[in-house]
Amino acid sequence: MKLPVRLYARARDLAGADTVQIELEEGATIAMLRSALMEQCPQLQPVGSSLLFAVGTDYAAETQPLNAESQVTCFPPVSGG
């Protein structure tokens, strides 16, 4: 499946795009998405291990499985306030 991953903040700047399309096996987990993202967007390396993932509006654990409908967002640690 091809999953659109929305990016924010420095991740978006490094990728040079709001959204990247990541090729994944059906049922892949967030951990597998992280690896695929690093492989397909090596320019994200400076923030790689710190990237957080959300599905919908909730943080997603590394073990969470994904499907073609998953709305995935990815961003480095937050700094509001």
Next chain:
Amino acid sequence: MISLTHEEIDYHGLTESVRSDSCGAVLLFLGTVREMTGGRRTVALDYDAFPEMARAKMQELEDEARRRWPVHEVAIVHRLGRLELGDISVALAVSCPHRAECYEAGRWLIDTLKITVPVWKKENWDDGATEWVHPGVEAGTAPPAAEPGTDS
């Protein structure tokens, strides 16, 4: 009451919105744009958010604060976009019957907001360089733009 705004925050109105005859304590926290950070001078901060999730997480903060403390009312507004020195980036008002629980709830709300709500700030240093603030990540400073003011 939870919101994101690109406008100046009316913190007086926000404070009034949580006041009640049942409460003997009202606490207001303002986060403001500071000039100096680690010896460097800030000109402005650009705030960005994942708005749907930011609102959802702020609402969860309010709900959790209500579970933990006898909170009467909570109001949190986070501002987005370009903020100049001294501008208010976040305002949080909370009311409780007594001050001890009000301080605890207010402190927990702002501390937790800074860790969980997907909002980011980008430093605009006085030498023209810019830098996203991502706690725990090694800084990546972008050099001054060739034509200042043309970046998005």
